[in-house]
Amino acid sequence: MRAALLVLLTLxxxxxxxxxxxxxxxxxxxxxxLCATDVTSHNWSEDLLSTIQxxxxxxxxxxxxxxxxxxxxxxxxxxxxxxxxxxxxxxFCDEQSINRILQASAWLAAHDAxxxxxxxQRIPLKQVLEEVGEMDFYxxxxxxxxxNDNDSAKVNRLIKSYRxxxxxxxxxxxxxxGDTDPNYNPSDxxxxxxxxxxxxxxxEFVALVVGHELAHAMGGCHxxxxxxxxxxxxxxxxxxMQARGADAASKPLLIDEIxxxxxxxxxxxxxxxxxxxxxDSISDPLDRSAAxxxxxxxxxxxxxxxxxxxxxxxxxxxxxxxxxxxxxxxxLGPDLELMAVDAEGAEGYLYPALRLALVAMTLxxxxxxxxxxxxxxxxxxxxxxxxxxxxxxxxxxxxxxxPEFADLFGAIVAPGVxxxxxxxVWHNQNPGSSYxxxx
Numbered sequence: 001m002r003a004a005l006l007v008l009l010t011l012x013x014x015x016x017x018x019x020x021x022x023x024x025x026x027x028x029x030x031x032x033x034l035c036a037t038d039v040t041s042h043n044w045s046e047d048l049l050s051t052i053q054x055x056x057x058x059x060x061x062x063x064x065x066x067x068x069x070x071x072x073x074x075x076x077x078x079x080x081x082x083x084x085x086x087x088x089x090x091x092f093c094d095e096q097s098i099n100r101i102l103q104a105s106a107w108l109a110a111h112d113a114x115x116x117x118x119x120x121q122r123i124p125l126k127q128v129l130e131e132v133g134e135m136d137f138y139x140x141x142x143x144x145x146x147x148n149d150n151d152s153a154k155v156n157r158l159i160k161s162y163r164x165x166x167x168x169x170x171x172x173x174x175x176x177x178g179d180t181d182p183n184y185n186p187s188d189x190x191x192x193x194x195x196x197x198x199x200x201x202x203x204e205f206v207a208l209v210v211g212h213e214l215a216h217a218m219g220g221c222h223x224x225x226x227x228x229x230x231x232x233x234x235x236x237x238x239x240x241m242q243a244r245g246a247d248a249a250s251k252p253l254l255i256d257e258i259x260x261x262x263x264x265x266x267x268x269x270x271x272x273x274x275x276x277x278x279x280d281s282i283s284d285p286l287d288r289s290a291a292x293x294x295x296x297x298x299x300x301x302x303x304x305x306x307x308x309x310x311x312x313x314x315x316x317x318x319x320x321x322x323x324x325x326x327x328x329x330x331x332l333g334p335d336l337e338l339m340a341v342d343a344e345g346a347e348g349y350l351y352p353a354l355r356l357a358l359v360a361m362t363l364x365x366x367x368x369x370x371x372x373x374x375x376x377x378x379x380x381x382x383x384x385x386x387x388x389x390x391x392x393x394x395x396x397x398x399x400x401x402x403p404e405f406a407d408l409f410g411a412i413v414a415p416g417v418x419x420x421x422x423x424x425v426w427h428n429q430n431p432g433s434s435y436x437x438x439x
Contacts, residue, residue: 022259023220029066030217032091032210035076048095048206055207058274059267061214061222082209082309085216098209100148101305104140105201106179106194108304110171111135111164112297113194133163137304138381193294200275200298204268205305208359211267212260221263228365229265229358238354247404248393254348261355265362272299272366279370292371299363300376306359307382310352310389353389360412379414379437387417399424 034048049069056067076094083093114132119125139162146154159168167188174191175198177184186192215221229235239258242248275295282288349355360378367376378386387400396402401424410418416434420426427434 022224022262024224025062025215025218025220025222028089028218029068030089030091030214031068031070032093033070034093034095036094036096048093048098051202051206052210055203055210055267055271058203059207059211059223059270065218065222083213085213087216087219089217091210091213091217093210093213098206100141100144101205101308102202103147103176104137104144104308105205105301105305106172106175106198107140107143107168108135108137108301109198109201109297110168110175110190110194111140112197112301113190114165114168114171116193116293116297117190130163132165132168135162135164136380136382137301137308141308196291196294197297197301200295201301201305203271203275204299204302204363205309207267207271208264208302208306209309211264215260215263216256221259221266223263223266223270225266227262227265227269227362229361230262232361232365234361235262235265235358238358239350242350242354242393247402247408248351248354249395251351252348253350257348258350261350261358265358268359268362269366272363276366276370296367296371296374296376299367303360303363303376303378304382307356307378307385310356311385351389351393353386353393356386356389357409357412364412377412377414377437378417380435383414383417383435386413387420390421397424400426 032052052067052069056065076092080092080094081097083091083098085091111132115128118128118131123131139158143155143158146152146158155169159166171188171190171194174184174186174188175194178186178191178195179198179202186195227235238248239253240246242251243253244250272295275298279288279291279295282291350358356378360376364376367374377383390396390402390405391400394402394405401421403422406418406421409421413421414435414437416427416432416436420434430436
């Protein structure tokens with residue numbers, strides 16, 4: 001339950017891969033094409049062009065780099081999730097699959113805003129949850145998929161099932177309008193909180209996805225400064241762990257993919273630094289504290305969004321299947337546990353669990369540096385996904401017990417996940433869930 005943590009906010013490659021050197025990117029022209037699997041399925045489409053253009057600016061891409069955007073709306077030639085790049089300077093992004101995650105992010109940002117407003121008014125947490133309900137990224141995705149299926153009856157059932165406030169749908173609409181129309185003035189005061197949360201979340205998620213592919217298209221990374229996970233040795237440690245088969249199952253790695261992941265994390269830090277710079281430019285302490293609160297919430301949603309992206313990245317499917325908890329890599333198994341179906345991912349990549357851990361470490365450290373009173377961890381549905389990913393990456397037993405992983409990832413997961421990994425005992429029901437954010 002992230003709500004309890006929001007209370008605090010308102011109250012105050014071995015064998016070549018590891019030793020691979022960065023290849024500086026040479027400025028050139030890149031064509032970025034947006035396409036859609038089904039161009040008629042979305043009533044709302046995030047303006048990805050403007051988001052990517054902002055990332056090119058804040059991510060410190062060379063001014064000499066010319067990015068040519070193709071027209072929107074053309075169908076994708078192949079079925080894939082997210083973006084793909086070709087070494088000839090071309091990037092293709094399936095707009096629909098990205099929009100699905102962004103749309104869910106907007107719902108979660110709106111819900112966080114409703115909770116924050118009430119918590120700021122010193123309304124007891126129990127009453128807040130009664131008024132606006134509880135939502136995690138999985139719940140937001142369920143609603144998003146029902147909306148994109150034009151199933152209004154299911155949307156209403158889900159809103160009722162999660163005990164969400166009836167005006168949440170209207171607030172999400174205001175967030176979406178505010179994001180696509182710079183002249184739009186929201187009527188709901190909560191939109192002034194939800195909007196910035198969503199913008200941080202969407203920009204940092206897209207920075208990871210597009211930053212990876214642009215490194216492929218540009219033939220290297222344009223940023224030379226190491227990221228925090230490189231400086232701390234975490235990047236090399238996790239890459240070496242997979243390359244050598246230590247703790248994680250050995251799987252071949254491609255240097256180009258490792259370098260692209262490295263670049264994506266550098267871009268993420270640059271984009272995040274842009275938000276911190278805006279915070280620091282605010283002179284009023286209360287307003288600056290409020291801005292930090294929104295950035296914190298946005299970082300957390302970006303982490304949840306990236307976890308969902310990895311869950312679906314290699315599946316070739318983007319919609320919600322009622323027979324599966326998550327479409328793609330996992331399905332719902334006994335005791336409501338996520339069980340791996342085909343989670344190893346494409347050859348040459350780091351395991352999804354290790355890629356997610358690196359992003360979690362990055363955002364965790366960014367948050368600690370920006371505001372040490374709070375932290376970001378993998379919890380709720382995102383923690384379930386992470387444990388399922390670890391189940392495959394580490395060849396764990398049915399109880400998912402791994403004291404080694406408990407020690408390795410203890411700082412970036414909820415306390416109950418650490419206990420579960422250490423003991424093999426998991427609690428799936430609230431209260432007391434092993435995956436709960438507040439413990």
